[in-house]
Amino acid sequence: MNDRPSEIVKFDNVGLRYGTDPEVLSDLSFTLFPGSFYFLTGASGAGKTSLLKLLYLAQRPSRGAIRMFGNDMITLPRERLPDFRRRLGVVFQDFRLVQHLSAFDNVALPLRLAGASETKVIKAVSDMLDWVGLSHRAQAIPATMSGGEQQRVAIARAVIARPQMLIADEPTGNVDPEMALKLLRLFEALNNRVGTTVVVATHDVHLLKKVPDSLIMRLNKGRLSDPTGALRFPPRPDNAGRGGR
Secondary structure (H helix, E strand, O other): OOOOOOOOEEEEEEEEOOOOOOOOEEEEEEEEOOOOEEEEEOOOOOOHHHHHHHHOOOOOOOEEEEEEOOEEOOOOOHHHHHHHHOOEEEEOOOOOOOOOOOHHHHHHHHHHHOOOOHHHHHHHHHHHHHHOOOHHHOOOOHHHOOHHHHHHHHHHHHHOOOOOEEEEEOOOOOOOHHHHHHHHHHHHHHHHHHOOEEEEEOOOHHHOOOOOOOEEEEEEOOEEEOOOOOOOOOOOOOOOOHHHO
16 A cells, blocks of 8 residues: 655745845746656756755745645744655765765765664665775775765765655766766666655756656746646656656
8 A cells, every 4th residue: 555645845836035135946836746756957047956955955935835745844843854854865066975984984874863773784885885886985085085986975875765855966967977877877776666756956968868757847047947747747647656666
């Protein structure tokens, strides 16, 4: 029996401004569905990073309503935010690795915070580092790693706990095309096998056709273009999470 919500995120007429500046996001109304894969694209300055901040709960909107996991995020007490953030995996453009921890310990953080046994941590992290090609760098600290290596550590950390929603801001910007495709396949596997909703912000138009059944969200000057209506209705009749296939 499937008890997953029919929608994982719902924006209703959302706007965002910083201070007294003009809105950087305006009139955003869309729904993201469990188990779907979305690309967020648009020109530099279109508002992609600002929209991602709303999705990973780092920013509250200036107006409008946001529901996530069936809860009103506008009225949610701040002390409850950490519980919801643990359901998210986030890949930041600037990596945000813990500088005094090794690659292994950075990736292990979400599992250890969740109380996983050390036996499980060692197996899961070792497998993940092998997948992203960093087994030989497990004990390296971020300062000794290249930008591409740090990016792969950040991605491994974001996906290790199999989050309900993965949000990635330009996740392939610091790796070569071969590794970019491999990382995209990692996101796709998480989406297919676990049912994680995936949102990938990218300016790389070549990635947009690499994932079958993915949907494209286009931002233009802070407004969302959705001519097909795919962001308001389930993209597939059986969409209850692709992990069930």
